[in-house]
Amino acid sequence: MIAKLEMFIALARERHFGRAALSLGVTQPTLSTGIRQLEDQLGVKLVSRGSRFGGLTPEGQRALVMARQIVGDARRLREEMRASREGLAGHLRLAVIPTALTWGSALAARFTARHPKVSFTVLSRASADILSMLDDLEIDAGISYLDNEPLGRVVTRPLYRESxxxxxxxxxxxxxxxxxxxxxxxxxxxxxxxxxxxxxxxxxxxxxxxxxxxxxxxxxxxxxxxxxxxxxxxxxxxxxxxxxxxxxxxxxxxxxxLRQEAVAPEVGLIAPHQPPYTPVLQALLDEAGELAQVPD
Missing domain, CATH: 3.40.190.290 (D-Maltodextrin-Binding Protein; domain 2)
Structure with a gap:
């Protein structure tokens, strides 16, 4: 079931069967079969399709919200169990606005020096893309502006104010x-x-x-x-x-x-607000707090 939900999330994100299959490293027939099996299990049609992807049905839109929650919970469970066996280990995916890439590098380098069993992928992305990637479970955390435009339901750790x-x-x-x-x-x-x-x-x-x-x-x-x-x-x-x-x-x-005429924008770490956080993500939030230049 989890694998099929991940296929469904990927299809909703890519809006194209071929691209979704490629993102998961499976063939397009495998993806199509998985989606059909998921629809059979749930007893509803999730995807409108003819010769190509035609969007999610109303039931599919509702299912997508729950699919993200279920897959996120399953991943957190795996991380929690791995941490109990191996200590802090795994891989963190971090997306960073282009103007904060030096901070993304500093955070990743500090964290891996302290926790050498954790590796990182650091991506440069626009702030709107970072929020979408968090929703679609493509990344574990991001670095973006905190107080300029709406963020939705996320946990934040301020890092600095921009001059x-x-x-x-x-x-x-x-x-x-x-x-x-x-x-x-x-x-x-x-x-x-x-x-x-x-x-x-x-x-x-x-x-x-x-x-x-x-x-x-x-x-x-x-x-x-x-x-x-x-x-x-x-x-x-x-x-x-x-x-x-x-x-x-x-x-x-x-x-x-340049003289700052108003309150400077705040930049910080953001992650999905779904406590309890995995040990690795909690450690990342703590590391951001130590790196911060913004007073509590």
Whole structure:
């Protein structure tokens, strides 16, 4: 039953039989048979299908909520039993917003140094994708913004508050400033993250509060592309302070602090709110608390 529920969850996530089968490492006929057997066991049709996936039926939508709960509980049970036999061991999947990747790396490195039987996969994802991946049981935890947009039912551990730096070449007219107000960035050649990134929406709001409507001639979902663009000429970009320092180290670039006019956004670890947590996930939450720069 658990294996068939996992097939159902994968199909609901991918909305395509072939992609769902590929994500599980099974053949498409095996997946289709598993879904049909699940429907037979439950006595309802879960999936609308003709020649291709046609969405979930109303019964399928309701079943999906319970399937996620059942599969999540089964995984927690396995982890709990493994911890009783082996101590903290296993694999953690962590998705991190691009602007917090240095924190994701630090958390994973600290945790594996303390618990060497635990391995990590760290993925770069947008904040909305992280919430979807948590719902679909694709990841165990994420690092994202905590107080800017709704998160749903999750447990959180604050890590830090975001401050910002203007990144420019040393010969740029603004490079020598001690700090800058957002209104002073009018008419600058901006390269910024793409609009689906929450960091971009935060930056847009900062500009709007300063009476500006930012127009970025170059956009990317990669902060590496932004820094590389600034190296090419009169471009400027805006990045969180820690990430800006990391990406510009050893490069001919200048960092200028931007004055924070309002409460800075908080970034932290998020995980499904389904206590009791497995020993490994509880240890990760505790590790995030120790790493945090945000006062309790």
């Amino acid at each position: 910002y730096r203007l990144v420019c070449r040393p010969d740029h007219p603004l490079a020598g400033r001690a700090d800058l107000g957002w209104a002073e960035l009018a008419e600058q050649k901006l390269c910024l993250l793409t609009p689906e990134m929450q960091n971009r929406r935060i930056i847009n709001r900062q500009f709007l509060e300063a009476g500006l409507a930012p127009a970025a001639a170059i956009e990317s979902n990669s902060t590496v592309v932004l820094v590389a663009t600034v190296l090419q000429g009169p471009w400027v970009t805006i990045l969180p302070s820690d990430l800006a320092a990391f990406l510009t180290e050893g490069k001919p670039l200048a960092l200028v602090p």
